[in-house]
Amino acid sequence: MTSVTPDSLSSAPPEILALGPVAWAKKNLFSDWFNSLLTVVIVGILGWGIFRLASWALTVAQWQVIPNNFGLFMTGTFPSGLYARIWALLAVVCGLAGLSWGVLGRNVSILFSRSVLIGLGLVCAFIVLFPPTRPSSLKLLPMVALVAIAAAGGRQVGRKFPGIGKWVSLAWFLSYFVALWLIGGGLGLTPVSTNDWGGLVLTLFTAVSGIVLCFPLGLLLALGRRSALPVVRLLSTVYIELVRGVPLVAFLFMGQVMIPLFLPIGSRPDRILRAVIALALFSAAYLAENVRAGLQAVPRGQREAAMSLGLNTPTTLGLIILPQALKIAIPAIVGQFISLFQDTTLLSIVGLAELLGIGKSILANPAYLGRYAEVYLFLAVIYWFFCYAMSLASRKIEEKLNTEH
Amino acid sequence: MVHDSGSRSFDLKAMLRDERFWKIAFQVITLLVVLLLLSFFLGNLNRNLIQQGRAFGFSFLRNPAGFSIGESLIQYRPNDPYWRALMVGLGNTLTLVVGGIVLTTVLGVVAGVASFSKNWLLQKLSRVYVGLVQNIPLLLQLFFWYFAIFGALPNPANQIGVLGLAFLNNRGVYIPWASSALLAILGIAATVGAAIAALFLWRWRTKIRIETGVGGQAQSIALAVVALAWLAIITLGMNWTVPEGVEGGGVTGGLRLSREYVASLTALVFYTSAFVAEIVRAGIQSVSKGQWEAARTLGLNAGMVMRLVVFPQALRVIIPPMNSQYMNLTKNSSLAFAIAFPEIYSIATTTYNQTGRPVEVFVVMMATYLTLCLLITVVMNQFNRSVQFKER
Numbered sequence: 199m200t201s202v203t204p205d206s207l208s209s210a211p212p213e214i215l216a217l218g219p220v221a222w223a224k225k226n227l228f229s230d231w232f233n234s235l236l237t238v239v240i241v242g243i244l245g246w247g248i249f250r251l252a253s254w255a256l257t258v259a260q261w262q263v264i265p266n267n268f269g270l271f272m273t274g275t276f277p278s279g280l281y282a283r284i285w286a287l288l289a290v291v292c293g294l295a296g297l298s299w300g301v302l303g304r305n306v307s308i309l310f311s312r313s314v315l316i317g318l319g320l321v322c323a324f325i326v327l328f329p330p331t332r333p334s335s336l337k338l339l340p341m342v343a344l345v346a347i348a349a350a351g352g353r354q355v356g357r358k359f360p361g362i363g364k365w366v367s368l369a370w371f372l373s374y375f376v377a378l379w380l381i382g383g384g385l386g387l388t389p390v391s392t393n394d395w396g397g398l399v400l401t402l403f404t405a406v407s408g409i410v411l412c413f414p415l416g417l418l419l420a421l422g423r424r425s426a427l428p429v430v431r432l433l434s435t436v437y438i439e440l441v442r443g444v445p446l447v448a449f450l451f452m453g454q455v456m457i458p459l460f461l462p463i464g465s466r467p468d469r470i471l472r473a474v475i476a477l478a479l480f481s482a483a484y485l486a487e488n489v490r491a492g493l494q495a496v497p498r499g500q501r502e503a504a505m506s507l508g509l510n511t512p513t514t515l516g517l518i519i520l521p522q523a524l525k526i527a528i529p530a531i532v533g534q535f536i537s538l539f540q541d542t543t544l545l546s547i548v549g550l551a552e553l554l555g556i557g558k559s560i561l562a563n564p565a566y567l568g569r570y571a572e573v574y575l576f577l578a579v580i581y582w583f584f585c586y587a588m589s590l591a592s593r594k595i596e597e598k599l600n601t602e603h
Numbered sequence: 604m605v606h607d608s609g610s611r612s613f614d615l616k617a618m619l620r621d622e623r624f625w626k627i628a629f630q631v632i633t634l635l636v637v638l639l640l641l642s643f644f645l646g647n648l649n650r651n652l653i654q655q656g657r658a659f660g661f662s663f664l665r666n667p668a669g670f671s672i673g674e675s676l677i678q679y680r681p682n683d684p685y686w687r688a689l690m691v692g693l694g695n696t697l698t699l700v701v702g703g704i705v706l707t708t709v710l711g712v713v714a715g716v717a718s719f720s721k722n723w724l725l726q727k728l729s730r731v732y733v734g735l736v737q738n739i740p741l742l743l744q745l746f747f748w749y750f751a752i753f754g755a756l757p758n759p760a761n762q763i764g765v766l767g768l769a770f771l772n773n774r775g776v777y778i779p780w781a782s783s784a785l786l787a788i789l790g791i792a793a794t795v796g797a798a799i800a801a802l803f804l805w806r807w808r809t810k811i812r813i814e815t816g817v818g819g820q821a822q823s824i825a826l827a828v829v830a831l832a833w834l835a836i837i838t839l840g841m842n843w844t845v846p847e848g849v850e851g852g853g854v855t856g857g858l859r860l861s862r863e864y865v866a867s868l869t870a871l872v873f874y875t876s877a878f879v880a881e882i883v884r885a886g887i888q889s890v891s892k893g894q895w896e897a898a899r900t901l902g903l904n905a906g907m908v909m910r911l912v913v914f915p916q917a918l919r920v921i922i923p924p925m926n927s928q929y930m931n932l933t934k935n936s937s938l939a940f941a942i943a944f945p946e947i948y949s950i951a952t953t954t955y956n957q958t959g960r961p962v963e964v965f966v967v968m969m970a971t972y973l974t975l976c977l978l979i980t981v982v983m984n985q986f987n988r989s990v991q992f993k994e995r
Contacts, residue, residue: 226723236722244728429630433637442930443973445937448948448965455961459651460644510622540740547742547941554743561750570750578739578747585738 254571263569264576267560268330271576274396274551276381280388283380284399285337289344290373290380296345298366300352310350318342374410377403392470396551398580404474404552405539411478412538416485421515423486424493434486441483447544450476454548473545481538488534492527493519532592536585543581553577648962655959661967663958664689670953672945674861685954692950693971699867699936699946700975704929706872711879711928716909718884729880736877742938744874749866749942759853770846770854776865777846780858790841797833801826867939867946875932879925886921887913918990926983930976937972947971 228234264271273284325331325338356362381399383389395403422434441449453476458466467475496519504514524531546555557573560566566573618624652659668688671681676694679687717729736744754773757763762772770777781787808822846857890913898912940949948968955964 226721229721233722236720237724240722240724240728244724427626427630427633430633433633440969440973443934443976444969445934445948445972447937447940448951448968448972451952452961452965455955456648456965459648459961462647463650463654536738543740543742544938554740554746570746570754574743574747574751577743581740581743582735582738586734589738 259572260569261572263560263566263572265330267556267566270397270556270560271553271580272398274400274556275394276390276396276399277394280383280390283383283387287377287380287399288341290376292341292344293348294366294369294373296348297352298370299345300349300354301356301362301366303349303353310346318346374406392468395470397556398553400470400545400550401539401542401552404470404477404542404545404550405535407474408477408481408538408542409535411474412481412485415478415482417489417520419482419486420489420493423490438483438486441480442487446477446480446541447547449480450544450548452476453479469548470550473548473550477538477541477545481534481541484537485531485534488527488530489523491530492523492525495526496522529592529596532588532595536588539584539588540581553580652962657960659962661963663960663963664967666958668954668957670957672950673943674864674945685958688950688954689947689967692945692947695864695944696933696936696946696948696971696975699864699871699939699944700933702868703871703875703932703936706868707875707879707928707932708925710872711876712883714876714880715883715887716914718880719887719909721905733877733880736873737881741870741874741935742941745867745870745938745942748870749862753862753866753869762848762854764848768845769857770848772854773862774859775862776860777854777857778860779843779845782842782844786841790837793833793836793840797829800829804829861944863939863942863944866942867936867944871932871935871939875928875935878928878931882921882924882928883917886917886919889920890916915990922983922987922990926980926987929979929983933975933979934972 227237269278269281273281276284322339322342325335325342331338352362352366379385379387381390381395381403382392419434419438422430423438425431425434450473454469454472457472457475461467500518500522501514504518509517542552543554545552546558549555551559554577557577561570561573664686665684667682668685669681670688672679672688672691674695675691676698677687677691679691714729714732717725718733720726720729756771756773759772759774762770764770768779781790804822804826808819808826811822812819844856846854846859849855887909894912894916895908898908903911936946937948939946940952943949951964951968955961958964
């Protein structure tokens with residue numbers, strides 16, 4: 199406790215002290231004996247762990263399993279003669295991503311700021327240096343360029359036609375069907391059996407399909423649960439609570455077995471379709487709860503004001519309530535999408551060769567016996583990258599929406 | 604409305620404009636659609652089952668199961684009926700869930716509180732842990748622990764001893780344990796009883812000290828007596844057996860926790876704790892800064908501020924989401940079947956594979972997990988009520 203002297207009462211704001219490294223360490227690491235003890239113990243454990251990990255990674259680990267199977271990890275057993283279609287799909291996604299970046303960020307000056315350019319440079323360096331991507335770096339580098347060009351183009355177009363955002367969303371929606379066409383074939387392309395869909399492509403495809411399908415259902419269920427009509431409310435509540443009480447793996451497994459039983463005799467939807475349906479039916483119940491929380495957070499007055507303006511129930515919901523509720527629920531919804539993305543790993547249990555399933559099948563290969571740690575660490579990095587990117591994006595959106603108030 | 608009430612002519616247009624009509628009509632339509640869908644699906648189900656020659660019913664549960672189960676709490680032989688096999692699975696699920704909930708709470712609260720530590724390293728460590736673990740799928744973590752960590756332990760011939768008290772090898776973990784199951788249950792019951800008694804005594808003591816300003820000595824003595832009694836029961840009454848390494852590999856005595864169990868428990872605890880840590884962090888952050896400052900002004904040190912002022916208030920925000928984390932842990936315990944831990948989902952799948960009765964098995968499973976989740980909710984709601992503001 200410092201005593202108050204006339205000096206310290208002066209109205210100047212306190213000086214911001216830039217601590218030297220020693221002072222910083224003293225303040226944050228060694229402020230008292232307990233703190234110092236903690237620091238020593240943590241440094242000891244961390245140092246030992248990192249040393250063990252590094253010595254394992256550099257001497258014991260045999261990383262060859264990753265580059266040798268990189269194609270399998272990315273696309274599963276997709277026929278290598280048709281890889282051009284996967285590249286085309288990646289190009290479409292990169293182009294659209296760049297375009298939306300340009301259109302959404304057209305008013306943000308950091309679009310091509312120094313840090314973003316450094317980031318792009320780092321991605322290029324990674325592509326050139328990381329062994330598994332090196333053979334395809336001639337294809338990956340133009341993708342990065344495509345993102346940048348599309349972003350710059352999107353910025354220009356977005357300035358000229360401010361309403362372009364809607365069309366970009368529509369393009370994303372259409373790209374889903376383009377992706378389906380490119381992966382699966384048909385309509386002029388050689389068909390690829392769903393048995394050959396796999397790896398990261400299948401993971402992303404099932405995750406996106408699950409998200410697309412569960413969203414409308416979840417929205418309806420949330421509205422149903424908040425509805426003033428008792429029958430609708432009861433039905434939605436029963437569905438949500440029953441689904442939320444069952445583990446996903448049971449849902450997926452029984453989805454594989456029972457969906458054919460619930461359909462007319464002889465009809466048997468594709469394995470992947472069954473998995474996606476089970477995933478979507480499951481996630482919808484969770485999404486509904488997130489949206490419900492958002493709906494509850496919209497003040498009563500909003501509905502009353504809309505009603506007094508003469509809007510009927512559907513227009514009140516669509517124009518007044520839902521936009522606000524969804525905005526509030528964005529973090530929770532993104533969290534739900536992240537967990538849906540992670541949940542696609544369970545598809546490996548029902549025999550689909552998505553990322554983890556491919557990992558399992560590679561580990562079953564006698565040539566790579568016992569390479570568990572290497573394969574699982576590699577997969578962990580991929581999943582971590584996607585999930586962390588999603589949560590980072592949601593945090594940014596949240597911040598952006600907050601400042602609009 | 605200026606119609607005279609006698610002539611109620613049917614006016615279609617007026618009815619279509621009436622909101623009350625639409626409210627009822629909408630519900631009727633929804634109900635009809637749901638019923639139509641259900642009858643379509645269930646009709647198909649019925650036809651499909653008849654075609655396969657299986658009528659719906661649970662009598663198959665009394666047939667002998669005929670498969671063996673690696674570990675079980677209750678007596679089980681392969682020719683016991685299916686329902687008994689399912690009970691074994693339920694028991695194994697419960698050991699996983701109860702152990703998981705206890706450890707998750709401890710680790711999660713520690714990690715959550717650590718993110719407020721003055722120690723920069725500890726604070727960052729907690730954040731890195733949460734950011735790392737939350738963004739990697741649980742199943743992948745489970746495989747990692749099972750195959751890459753516990754699978755990489757040496758074989759029984761070269762097992763690792765920990766201070767002569769425990770042993771680790773690639774078949775499991777061996778820890779000291781009571782010499783008989785009865786004594787073990789006694790010990791657990793004594794621990795739970797002592798904890799509850801201590802909690803009540805502590806609250807009573809605090810209450811007396813708040814209301815009268817002095818005293819609480821009798822309660823302190825009682826607390827010490829409880830602690831001594833518990834210590835006596837645990838150290839002397841349990842007849843501990845310590846695992847002992849056998850020449851040439853293997854362990855006698857003690858309790859063997861199978862590699863499947865330890866790996867599942869570790870993965871579940873690490874994964875769920877990250878979410879609990881976030882909940883605890885949010886809860887602590889929700890306590891207004893003035894509370895910290897006021898408590899500091901009263902001369903309490905950092906630990907006491909957390910324990911006496913901030914944490915009790917944070918609990919109100921923490922407990923409701925903890926409920927859903929415990930339920931997630933319960934449901935996620937079903938993933939243990941992927942590494943062949945015989946919990947209820949695993950037994951249920953075997954049952955389904957042998958009997959070919961997906962619908963009944965699914966109903967049993969759904970009922971089990973719903974009951975477990977309901978139990979957790981009831982307990983947590985009770986607990987939640989006890990930490991709410993007492994408004995007088």
